[in-house]
Amino acid sequence: xTDVADLAALELLPDPVVVVDAxxxxxxxxxxxxxxxxxxxxxxxxxxxxxxxxxxxxxxxxWWTRLRPLEGxxxxxxxxxxxxxxxxxxxxxxxxxxxxxxxxxDDDGKLLSLVVVLRRADAKERLDAARSDxxxxxxxxxxxxxxxxxxxxxxLLVKWDRFTDDxxxxxxxxxxxxxxxxxxxxxxxxxxxxxxxxxxxLRRQMVDVPAVATRVAERxxxxxxxxxxxxxxxxxxxxxxxxxxxxxxxxxNLIENAFKYGAGPIRLSAVVETxxxxxxxxxxxxxxxxxxxxxxxxxxxxxxxxRRSGTGLGLYITKGIVEAHGGSIWATxxxxxxxxxxxxxxQGGLELAGIEIxxxxxxxxxxxxxxxx
Ligand code: ADP
Numbered sequence: 001x002t003d004v005a006d007l008a009a010l011e012l013l014p015d016p017v018v019v020v021d022a023x024x025x026x027x028x029x030x031x032x033x034x035x036x037x038x039x040x041x042x043x044x045x046x047x048x049x050x051x052x053x054x055x056x057x058x059x060x061x062x063w064w065t066r067l068r069p070l071e072g073x074x075x076x077x078x079x080x081x082x083x084x085x086x087x088x089x090x091x092x093x094x095x096x097x098x099x100x101x102x103x104x105x106d107d108d109g110k111l112l113s114l115v116v117v118l119r120r121a122d123a124k125e126r127l128d129a130a131r132s133d134x135x136x137x138x139x140x141x142x143x144x145x146x147x148x149x150x151x152x153x154x155x156l157l158v159k160w161d162r163f164t165d166d167x168x169x170x171x172x173x174x175x176x177x178x179x180x181x182x183x184x185x186x187x188x189x190x191x192x193x194x195x196x197x198x199x200x201x202l203r204r205q206m207v208d209v210p211a212v213a214t215r216v217a218e219r220x221x222x223x224x225x226x227x228x229x230x231x232x233x234x235x236x237x238x239x240x241x242x243x244x245x246x247x248x249x250x251x252x253n254l255i256e257n258a259f260k261y262g263a264g265p266i267r268l269s270a271v272v273e274t275x276x277x278x279x280x281x282x283x284x285x286x287x288x289x290x291x292x293x294x295x296x297x298x299x300x301x302x303x304x305x306x307r308r309s310g311t312g313l314g315l316y317i318t319k320g321i322v323e324a325h326g327g328s329i330w331a332t333x334x335x336x337x338x339x340x341x342x343x344x345x346x347q348g349g350l351e352l353a354g355i356e357i358x359x360x361x362x363x364x365x366x367x368x369x370x371x372x373x
């Protein structure tokens with residue numbers, strides 16, 4: 001493997017590769033490996049590998065010391081197990097990598113070279129972190145309502161006769177609300193997994209979005225009579241090819257957020273542009289600091305110290321729904337002027353879905369279309 005032609009071929013591999021000779025010196029460092037190490041490949045050739053590839057495991061143990069990859073009969077250990085390690089680079093500090101290595105021998109079984117393949121694991125690490133966030137958030141969000149459901153139910157079962165009707169009604173109402181919270185959370189998680197898998201199903205038809213928005217506003221206004229919600233659609237908005245239930249979900253999320261994090265009056269409006277309609281939900285609360293304006297749409301984003309309950313999934317789901325419609329969503333928050341959430345949906349009708357109407361179609365149900373490819 002120390003043949004120059006063989007080594008040059010290693011440049012074709014999609015992962016960073018370093019080849020070390022039996023004495024532990026680097027004989028080849030691919031361009032990608034150089035980039036990973038933040039050093040020109042030419043500079044590390046000839047250097048002792050363990051001084052260039054500084055690799056440690058979670059316990060901080062040096063990989064070269066633990067595995068002794070250059071020692072022992074090579075034919076007995078041709079491949080070294082895949083491991084997740086931290087690579088210390090001079091330019092960019094520690095970087096997570098996944099390492100695999102092969103030991104090459106001559107016909108007598110003598111070690112000729114060690115080929116080390118490194119794969120950047122930053123993305124994997126981010127995914128793992130997101131997964132463990134998910135598990136932690138979900139466990140917490142499910143545990144707290146379940147604790148109250150369990151506690152109140154047990155109390156009622158054991159001491160039923162000791163409570164007044166009012167007290168019993170209050171406890172049952174709490175149980176009911178907490179059970180709703182768990183159901184809502186599970187619904188959100190299902191939405192998230194559908195969005196992440198690109199499998200959000202839309203049942204589209206021509207929708208009067210301001211009418212849907214007004215309906216949602218009226219429903220939510222009953223829950224928060226003190227915070228005014230004002231549908232203010234001054235312009236004629238054309239019907240849009242959208243999923244009416246999902247549009248309802250967008251407005252529910254945005255208005256509930258305005259109740260929760262903002263303050264009234266909450267205004268619902270629209271601007272019709274050439275190719276799209278921009279809908280806005282604005283409130284007069286404390287607003288969103290500029291540095292969080294895009295972050296609020298990421299999964300699990302919550303402001304640190306946020307005391308109001310929530311999972312940080314609401315805006316992520318809202319964004320997923322808008323984007324599944326071919327639209328976009330963003331927030332603005334001029335200082336002192338509350339927060340505004342804008343979402344744009346494309347104008348147009350069935351032609352957006354590639355459906356041509358050549359003959360008269362019957363009930364709208366027949367126009368339903370699944371957004372899955
Ligand atoms: P959750 O589902 O926990 O309510 P969201 O994804 O809906 O989370 O919102 C994420 C974060 O965005 C909230 O924790 C809050 O800090 C911020 N936010 C959302 N809406 C508003 C608003 N109208 N005013 C100020 N901050 C908001």
